[in-house]
Amino acid sequence: MKTALLAAAMATAVTAATTTAAFAAPEKYVLDASHSQIVFSYNHLGFSTGYGMFSGFEGEIMFDQEDPAKSSVSVSMPESSMLTGWQARFDHFMSPxxxxxxxxDVVSFSSTGIEVTGDTTARITGDLTLNGVTKPVVLDAVLNQVGDHPMAGKPWAGFSxxxxxxxxxxxLGKFAPYISDEVAVELSVEAMKAE
Structure with missing residues:
Protein backbone atom coordinates (compact mmCIF):
# COMPACT_ATOMS: atom_id res chain seq x y z
CA MET A 1 0.00 0.00 0.00
CA LYS A 2 2.79 2.42 0.95
CA THR A 3 4.59 1.56 -2.30
CA ALA A 4 1.46 2.31 -4.32
CA LEU A 5 0.96 5.64 -2.52
CA LEU A 6 4.61 6.59 -3.03
CA ALA A 7 4.39 5.71 -6.72
CA ALA A 8 1.22 7.77 -7.08
CA ALA A 9 2.81 10.73 -5.30
CA MET A 10 5.90 10.55 -7.50
CA ALA A 11 3.78 10.32 -10.63
CA THR A 12 1.80 13.36 -9.53
CA ALA A 13 5.00 15.30 -8.81
CA VAL A 14 6.50 14.38 -12.20
CA THR A 15 3.28 15.32 -13.97
CA ALA A 16 3.15 18.66 -12.12
CA ALA A 17 6.80 19.40 -12.93
CA THR A 18 6.29 18.48 -16.57
CA THR A 19 3.18 20.62 -16.80
CA THR A 20 4.96 23.58 -15.18
CA ALA A 21 7.93 23.20 -17.55
CA ALA A 22 5.63 22.93 -20.54
CA PHE A 23 3.92 26.20 -19.65
CA ALA A 24 7.08 28.08 -18.64
CA ALA A 25 7.80 30.78 -21.18
CA PRO A 26 9.99 33.83 -21.59
CA GLU A 27 8.61 36.95 -19.91
CA LYS A 28 8.40 40.28 -21.68
CA TYR A 29 10.65 43.09 -20.48
CA VAL A 30 10.63 46.53 -22.11
CA LEU A 31 13.72 48.71 -22.27
CA ASP A 32 14.03 51.59 -19.85
CA ALA A 33 14.85 54.29 -22.41
CA SER A 34 16.28 56.61 -19.76
CA HIS A 35 18.94 54.06 -18.75
CA SER A 36 19.84 52.38 -22.03
CA GLN A 37 22.73 53.52 -24.21
CA ILE A 38 24.75 52.35 -27.18
CA VAL A 39 28.20 53.95 -27.41
CA PHE A 40 30.43 53.54 -30.46
CA SER A 41 34.05 54.57 -31.02
CA TYR A 42 36.47 54.72 -33.92
CA ASN A 43 40.05 55.80 -34.59
CA HIS A 44 40.39 59.21 -36.27
CA LEU A 45 43.56 59.43 -38.38
CA GLY A 46 45.58 57.85 -35.58
CA PHE A 47 45.36 61.10 -33.60
CA SER A 48 42.26 60.55 -31.51
CA THR A 49 39.28 58.34 -30.74
CA GLY A 50 35.89 59.59 -31.85
CA TYR A 51 32.76 58.70 -29.92
CA GLY A 52 29.05 58.70 -30.59
CA MET A 53 25.97 57.42 -28.84
CA PHE A 54 22.38 56.36 -29.24
CA SER A 55 20.10 56.77 -26.23
CA GLY A 56 16.40 56.85 -25.47
CA PHE A 57 15.62 54.02 -27.88
CA GLU A 58 12.86 51.44 -27.72
CA GLY A 59 12.96 47.67 -27.56
CA GLU A 60 11.93 44.55 -25.75
CA ILE A 61 13.53 41.46 -24.29
CA MET A 62 11.66 38.19 -24.02
CA PHE A 63 13.63 36.96 -21.01
CA ASP A 64 13.70 33.35 -19.86
CA GLN A 65 15.72 33.47 -16.66
CA GLU A 66 15.63 29.68 -16.23
CA ASP A 67 16.73 28.96 -19.81
CA PRO A 68 18.38 32.10 -21.23
CA ALA A 69 18.96 30.42 -24.62
CA LYS A 70 15.19 30.72 -25.15
CA SER A 71 15.30 34.48 -24.69
CA SER A 72 15.22 37.05 -27.50
CA VAL A 73 15.79 40.76 -27.96
CA SER A 74 14.76 43.41 -30.46
CA VAL A 75 15.55 47.14 -30.51
CA SER A 76 15.21 49.99 -32.97
CA MET A 77 16.02 53.69 -33.15
CA PRO A 78 16.09 56.41 -35.80
CA GLU A 79 19.52 56.91 -37.35
CA SER A 80 18.95 60.64 -36.88
CA SER A 81 18.82 60.14 -33.07
CA MET A 82 22.61 59.64 -33.04
CA LEU A 83 24.46 61.90 -30.61
CA THR A 84 27.97 63.07 -31.54
CA GLY A 85 28.56 66.05 -29.23
CA TRP A 86 29.20 68.43 -32.12
CA GLN A 87 26.56 69.58 -34.60
CA ALA A 88 28.98 69.80 -37.53
CA ARG A 89 30.05 66.18 -37.01
CA PHE A 90 26.43 65.05 -36.78
CA ASP A 91 25.61 66.95 -39.99
CA HIS A 92 28.52 65.22 -41.75
CA PHE A 93 27.43 61.79 -40.50
CA MET A 94 23.92 62.45 -41.84
CA SER A 95 25.29 63.63 -45.22
CA PRO A 96 25.66 61.44 -48.35
CA ASP A 105 15.72 55.58 -41.51
CA VAL A 106 16.21 53.29 -38.52
CA VAL A 107 18.88 51.18 -36.91
CA SER A 108 17.44 47.88 -35.70
CA PHE A 109 18.64 44.64 -34.16
CA SER A 110 16.68 41.42 -33.85
CA SER A 111 18.22 38.36 -32.25
CA THR A 112 18.22 35.04 -34.08
CA GLY A 113 19.91 32.89 -31.44
CA ILE A 114 21.52 32.90 -28.00
CA GLU A 115 24.41 30.70 -26.92
CA VAL A 116 24.89 30.63 -23.15
CA THR A 117 28.61 30.73 -22.34
CA GLY A 118 28.59 31.05 -18.54
CA ASP A 119 26.47 31.77 -15.48
CA THR A 120 25.96 35.38 -16.56
CA THR A 121 27.37 35.47 -20.11
CA ALA A 122 26.10 34.65 -23.58
CA ARG A 123 26.73 35.25 -27.27
CA ILE A 124 23.70 36.80 -28.92
CA THR A 125 23.53 36.41 -32.69
CA GLY A 126 21.17 38.64 -34.61
CA ASP A 127 20.43 40.72 -37.68
CA LEU A 128 21.59 44.33 -37.56
CA THR A 129 20.06 46.75 -40.04
CA LEU A 130 22.14 49.88 -40.46
CA ASN A 131 22.12 52.35 -43.35
CA GLY A 132 19.60 50.14 -45.15
CA VAL A 133 21.90 47.09 -45.04
CA THR A 134 21.16 43.99 -42.93
CA LYS A 135 24.05 41.83 -41.72
CA PRO A 136 24.45 39.20 -38.98
CA VAL A 137 26.39 40.32 -35.91
CA VAL A 138 27.33 38.70 -32.60
CA LEU A 139 27.09 40.46 -29.25
CA ASP A 140 29.18 39.30 -26.29
CA ALA A 141 26.60 39.85 -23.55
CA VAL A 142 26.62 39.92 -19.76
CA LEU A 143 23.64 39.77 -17.42
CA ASN A 144 24.51 42.46 -14.86
CA GLN A 145 21.67 41.93 -12.43
CA VAL A 146 18.07 40.74 -12.09
CA GLY A 147 15.79 41.67 -9.21
CA ASP A 148 13.20 44.07 -7.93
CA HIS A 149 13.97 47.69 -8.70
CA PRO A 150 14.41 49.50 -5.36
CA MET A 151 12.39 52.54 -6.48
CA ALA A 152 9.98 51.15 -9.09
CA GLY A 153 9.11 48.11 -6.98
CA LYS A 154 8.90 45.74 -9.92
CA PRO A 155 11.16 43.15 -11.61
CA TRP A 156 14.08 44.72 -13.47
CA ALA A 157 17.05 43.41 -15.45
CA GLY A 158 20.32 44.95 -16.58
CA PHE A 159 22.52 43.80 -19.44
CA SER A 160 25.72 44.94 -21.14
CA LEU A 172 29.67 53.54 -44.54
CA GLY A 173 33.35 53.05 -45.35
CA LYS A 174 34.17 56.58 -46.52
CA PHE A 175 37.73 57.70 -45.67
CA ALA A 176 38.84 54.21 -44.53
CA PRO A 177 41.47 53.24 -43.56
CA TYR A 178 42.42 56.75 -42.41
CA ILE A 179 39.31 56.77 -40.27
CA SER A 180 39.13 53.22 -38.96
CA ASP A 181 36.81 50.82 -40.71
CA GLU A 182 36.45 49.02 -37.36
CA VAL A 183 33.94 50.53 -34.97
CA ALA A 184 33.81 49.30 -31.36
CA VAL A 185 30.30 49.16 -29.92
CA GLU A 186 29.34 48.99 -26.23
CA LEU A 187 25.75 48.56 -25.00
CA SER A 188 24.31 48.99 -21.55
CA VAL A 189 20.58 48.56 -21.07
CA GLU A 190 18.01 48.26 -18.33
CA ALA A 191 14.64 46.63 -18.87
CA MET A 192 11.50 46.45 -16.75
CA LYS A 193 9.03 43.59 -16.68
CA ALA A 194 6.00 44.48 -18.79
CA GLU A 195 2.66 44.95 -17.06
Whole structure:
Protein backbone atom coordinates (compact mmCIF):
# COMPACT_ATOMS: atom_id res chain seq x y z
CA MET A 1 0.00 0.00 0.00
CA LYS A 2 2.79 2.42 0.95
CA THR A 3 4.59 1.56 -2.30
CA ALA A 4 1.46 2.31 -4.32
CA LEU A 5 0.96 5.64 -2.52
CA LEU A 6 4.61 6.59 -3.03
CA ALA A 7 4.39 5.71 -6.72
CA ALA A 8 1.22 7.77 -7.08
CA ALA A 9 2.81 10.73 -5.30
CA MET A 10 5.90 10.55 -7.50
CA ALA A 11 3.78 10.32 -10.63
CA THR A 12 1.80 13.36 -9.53
CA ALA A 13 5.00 15.30 -8.81
CA VAL A 14 6.50 14.38 -12.20
CA THR A 15 3.28 15.32 -13.97
CA ALA A 16 3.15 18.66 -12.12
CA ALA A 17 6.80 19.40 -12.93
CA THR A 18 6.29 18.48 -16.57
CA THR A 19 3.18 20.62 -16.80
CA THR A 20 4.96 23.58 -15.18
CA ALA A 21 7.93 23.20 -17.55
CA ALA A 22 5.63 22.93 -20.54
CA PHE A 23 3.92 26.20 -19.65
CA ALA A 24 7.08 28.08 -18.64
CA ALA A 25 7.80 30.78 -21.18
CA PRO A 26 9.99 33.83 -21.59
CA GLU A 27 8.61 36.95 -19.91
CA LYS A 28 8.40 40.28 -21.68
CA TYR A 29 10.65 43.09 -20.48
CA VAL A 30 10.63 46.53 -22.11
CA LEU A 31 13.72 48.71 -22.27
CA ASP A 32 14.03 51.59 -19.85
CA ALA A 33 14.85 54.29 -22.41
CA SER A 34 16.28 56.61 -19.76
CA HIS A 35 18.94 54.06 -18.75
CA SER A 36 19.84 52.38 -22.03
CA GLN A 37 22.73 53.52 -24.21
CA ILE A 38 24.75 52.35 -27.18
CA VAL A 39 28.20 53.95 -27.41
CA PHE A 40 30.43 53.54 -30.46
CA SER A 41 34.05 54.57 -31.02
CA TYR A 42 36.47 54.72 -33.92
CA ASN A 43 40.05 55.80 -34.59
CA HIS A 44 40.39 59.21 -36.27
CA LEU A 45 43.56 59.43 -38.38
CA GLY A 46 45.58 57.85 -35.58
CA PHE A 47 45.36 61.10 -33.60
CA SER A 48 42.26 60.55 -31.51
CA THR A 49 39.28 58.34 -30.74
CA GLY A 50 35.89 59.59 -31.85
CA TYR A 51 32.76 58.70 -29.92
CA GLY A 52 29.05 58.70 -30.59
CA MET A 53 25.97 57.42 -28.84
CA PHE A 54 22.38 56.36 -29.24
CA SER A 55 20.10 56.77 -26.23
CA GLY A 56 16.40 56.85 -25.47
CA PHE A 57 15.62 54.02 -27.88
CA GLU A 58 12.86 51.44 -27.72
CA GLY A 59 12.96 47.67 -27.56
CA GLU A 60 11.93 44.55 -25.75
CA ILE A 61 13.53 41.46 -24.29
CA MET A 62 11.66 38.19 -24.02
CA PHE A 63 13.63 36.96 -21.01
CA ASP A 64 13.70 33.35 -19.86
CA GLN A 65 15.72 33.47 -16.66
CA GLU A 66 15.63 29.68 -16.23
CA ASP A 67 16.73 28.96 -19.81
CA PRO A 68 18.38 32.10 -21.23
CA ALA A 69 18.96 30.42 -24.62
CA LYS A 70 15.19 30.72 -25.15
CA SER A 71 15.30 34.48 -24.69
CA SER A 72 15.22 37.05 -27.50
CA VAL A 73 15.79 40.76 -27.96
CA SER A 74 14.76 43.41 -30.46
CA VAL A 75 15.55 47.14 -30.51
CA SER A 76 15.21 49.99 -32.97
CA MET A 77 16.02 53.69 -33.15
CA PRO A 78 16.09 56.41 -35.80
CA GLU A 79 19.52 56.91 -37.35
CA SER A 80 18.95 60.64 -36.88
CA SER A 81 18.82 60.14 -33.07
CA MET A 82 22.61 59.64 -33.04
CA LEU A 83 24.46 61.90 -30.61
CA THR A 84 27.97 63.07 -31.54
CA GLY A 85 28.56 66.05 -29.23
CA TRP A 86 29.20 68.43 -32.12
CA GLN A 87 26.56 69.58 -34.60
CA ALA A 88 28.98 69.80 -37.53
CA ARG A 89 30.05 66.18 -37.01
CA PHE A 90 26.43 65.05 -36.78
CA ASP A 91 25.61 66.95 -39.99
CA HIS A 92 28.52 65.22 -41.75
CA PHE A 93 27.43 61.79 -40.50
CA MET A 94 23.92 62.45 -41.84
CA SER A 95 25.29 63.63 -45.22
CA PRO A 96 25.66 61.44 -48.35
CA UNK A 97 29.28 60.73 -47.26
CA UNK A 98 27.80 58.43 -44.62
CA UNK A 99 24.13 57.91 -43.75
CA UNK A 100 22.30 60.48 -45.84
CA UNK A 101 19.60 59.79 -43.26
CA UNK A 102 16.11 61.10 -42.98
CA UNK A 103 13.70 60.73 -40.09
CA UNK A 104 12.37 57.41 -41.43
CA ASP A 105 15.72 55.58 -41.51
CA VAL A 106 16.21 53.29 -38.52
CA VAL A 107 18.88 51.18 -36.91
CA SER A 108 17.44 47.88 -35.70
CA PHE A 109 18.64 44.64 -34.16
CA SER A 110 16.68 41.42 -33.85
CA SER A 111 18.22 38.36 -32.25
CA THR A 112 18.22 35.04 -34.08
CA GLY A 113 19.91 32.89 -31.44
CA ILE A 114 21.52 32.90 -28.00
CA GLU A 115 24.41 30.70 -26.92
CA VAL A 116 24.89 30.63 -23.15
CA THR A 117 28.61 30.73 -22.34
CA GLY A 118 28.59 31.05 -18.54
CA ASP A 119 26.47 31.77 -15.48
CA THR A 120 25.96 35.38 -16.56
CA THR A 121 27.37 35.47 -20.11
CA ALA A 122 26.10 34.65 -23.58
CA ARG A 123 26.73 35.25 -27.27
CA ILE A 124 23.70 36.80 -28.92
CA THR A 125 23.53 36.41 -32.69
CA GLY A 126 21.17 38.64 -34.61
CA ASP A 127 20.43 40.72 -37.68
CA LEU A 128 21.59 44.33 -37.56
CA THR A 129 20.06 46.75 -40.04
CA LEU A 130 22.14 49.88 -40.46
CA ASN A 131 22.12 52.35 -43.35
CA GLY A 132 19.60 50.14 -45.15
CA VAL A 133 21.90 47.09 -45.04
CA THR A 134 21.16 43.99 -42.93
CA LYS A 135 24.05 41.83 -41.72
CA PRO A 136 24.45 39.20 -38.98
CA VAL A 137 26.39 40.32 -35.91
CA VAL A 138 27.33 38.70 -32.60
CA LEU A 139 27.09 40.46 -29.25
CA ASP A 140 29.18 39.30 -26.29
CA ALA A 141 26.60 39.85 -23.55
CA VAL A 142 26.62 39.92 -19.76
CA LEU A 143 23.64 39.77 -17.42
CA ASN A 144 24.51 42.46 -14.86
CA GLN A 145 21.67 41.93 -12.43
CA VAL A 146 18.07 40.74 -12.09
CA GLY A 147 15.79 41.67 -9.21
CA ASP A 148 13.20 44.07 -7.93
CA HIS A 149 13.97 47.69 -8.70
CA PRO A 150 14.41 49.50 -5.36
CA MET A 151 12.39 52.54 -6.48
CA ALA A 152 9.98 51.15 -9.09
CA GLY A 153 9.11 48.11 -6.98
CA LYS A 154 8.90 45.74 -9.92
CA PRO A 155 11.16 43.15 -11.61
CA TRP A 156 14.08 44.72 -13.47
CA ALA A 157 17.05 43.41 -15.45
CA GLY A 158 20.32 44.95 -16.58
CA PHE A 159 22.52 43.80 -19.44
CA SER A 160 25.72 44.94 -21.14
CA UNK A 161 27.29 43.80 -24.40
CA UNK A 162 30.08 44.54 -26.85
CA UNK A 163 30.75 43.91 -30.51
CA UNK A 164 32.90 45.24 -33.35
CA UNK A 165 31.44 46.35 -36.67
CA UNK A 166 33.09 47.08 -40.00
CA UNK A 167 31.71 50.33 -41.42
CA UNK A 168 32.27 49.14 -44.97
CA UNK A 169 29.89 46.21 -44.41
CA UNK A 170 27.09 48.78 -44.17
CA UNK A 171 28.21 51.06 -47.03
CA LEU A 172 29.67 53.54 -44.54
CA GLY A 173 33.35 53.05 -45.35
CA LYS A 174 34.17 56.58 -46.52
CA PHE A 175 37.73 57.70 -45.67
CA ALA A 176 38.84 54.21 -44.53
CA PRO A 177 41.47 53.24 -43.56
CA TYR A 178 42.42 56.75 -42.41
CA ILE A 179 39.31 56.77 -40.27
CA SER A 180 39.13 53.22 -38.96
CA ASP A 181 36.81 50.82 -40.71
CA GLU A 182 36.45 49.02 -37.36
CA VAL A 183 33.94 50.53 -34.97
CA ALA A 184 33.81 49.30 -31.36
CA VAL A 185 30.30 49.16 -29.92
CA GLU A 186 29.34 48.99 -26.23
CA LEU A 187 25.75 48.56 -25.00
CA SER A 188 24.31 48.99 -21.55
CA VAL A 189 20.58 48.56 -21.07
CA GLU A 190 18.01 48.26 -18.33
CA ALA A 191 14.64 46.63 -18.87
CA MET A 192 11.50 46.45 -16.75
CA LYS A 193 9.03 43.59 -16.68
CA ALA A 194 6.00 44.48 -18.79
CA GLU A 195 2.66 44.95 -17.06
Missing amino acids: DFFGANDE ATTTLMRSDFN
